[in-house]
Amino acid sequence: MAFAGAGAIVHATGATAAEVAAARAYGTPVSYSVLDVRDMTAVEGYSSQFTSVAALVNCAGVNLRAAEFTVQGFETVVDINLTGSMRSASAFRGALSNGGAIVNIASMFAFFGAAHAPAYAASKGAVVQLTKSLAIAYAGDGIRVNALAPGWIETAMTAAPRADPARNAELMKRTPMGRWGTPGDLTGPALFLCSPLAGFITGAILPVDGGYLIA
Template sequence: MHWASEFYTGKTVLVVGGSSGIGRGIAAAFRDAGATVFATGATDAEVDAAAATAGIAFHQLDVRSAEAVEAFASQFGPIAALVDCAGVNLRAAEFTEDGFTTTLDINLTGAMRLATAFRPRLAGGGAMLAIGSLYSFLGAPHAPAYAASKAGLVGLVKSLAVAFAPEGTRVNALAPGWIETAMTAVPRANPARFAELSARIPIGRWGTPDDLAPPALFLCSPLAAYITGAVLSVDGGYLVA
């Protein structure tokens, strides 16, 4: 994606939840476009596991802590893009109060903590990109908190887009479909469920983190200067099938 180097060479980009999966794929794409990329993992173990990825500076950050997020943000000057990929899907545990509140705290309230802390550093032309889900639009009987948090994230993105627009900051979201990551290991390991899901994808395959990178680069770039408050589905056509 050499086109992106025009927009990101020498710019600072932060990918929260960038130590694995979709986040790491997006972080690598910004790196390859010439950006100075920082990425975070929720635990030291996640950071250590990702540390071998060249050209990305990894740090530990728990988005459940407002104090930690504020302290981390204070280390940055202006940034071109903040991409929030931090998220969990606890499935059956989400039917407990603790599991439900933990999921919302990370997936939704964590996004608001990041937006609040990094707002001054995005002003004047920066972009924030959140990662939603198919379950921003669909019910998830197996993961009610995950679906609630991702639906709420769409509302948050639209609200922040309006609030931040006078400062020159755009706020958008991607809604990934069925992507081959650790989070989807359970349905991929179930032959019947895997076949059911695959049959509904018009493009005929599951996505990979690399499929999310070009839309992320686009929405955070000046090519999308007139786009804010948008949610772009990257799902191989799943939602329209």
């Protein structure tokens, strides 16, 4: 919504028809499609319709918690969170050439271990290194690659800790700004990294966490 509000022509994808339908219910001027980032053929087919792209935001991600302690669950999370980002970056590289920007979504768990979600933390740590590596590799094509590292944001993924009074209080006590972040708190940083204002920034990992990492 923020990119559309800034005048961009926005195309967004969801993993399932249900996700796309839920997004369309907001009524924003965005073109939605179903796309499974685990399917390279599908990703390449989707990207082939674009000849020039200003920005790519890789935000497909899952957290399976207990299921991540199984090999299948671990592989699923890494395939979506990490390899999915690489598939998209690779498929859109040509269209992004000469001034495009990629923003990957990492996490504060790229810096911490996560006893409850080992695959999530591992994949997000790898997204940070992927971001730095592609920033170097794609610089010759005129493509900047950066990442956001969100902290505790009000999403469906954080419903459980928000609903637990003790855990909620623990997290807010450590967060200097004293509140949960919102999805809207991520849009400004994402727009900045995709804009000419960040024209000399690449390979950066920008925490958006209310100060949680430094507390």
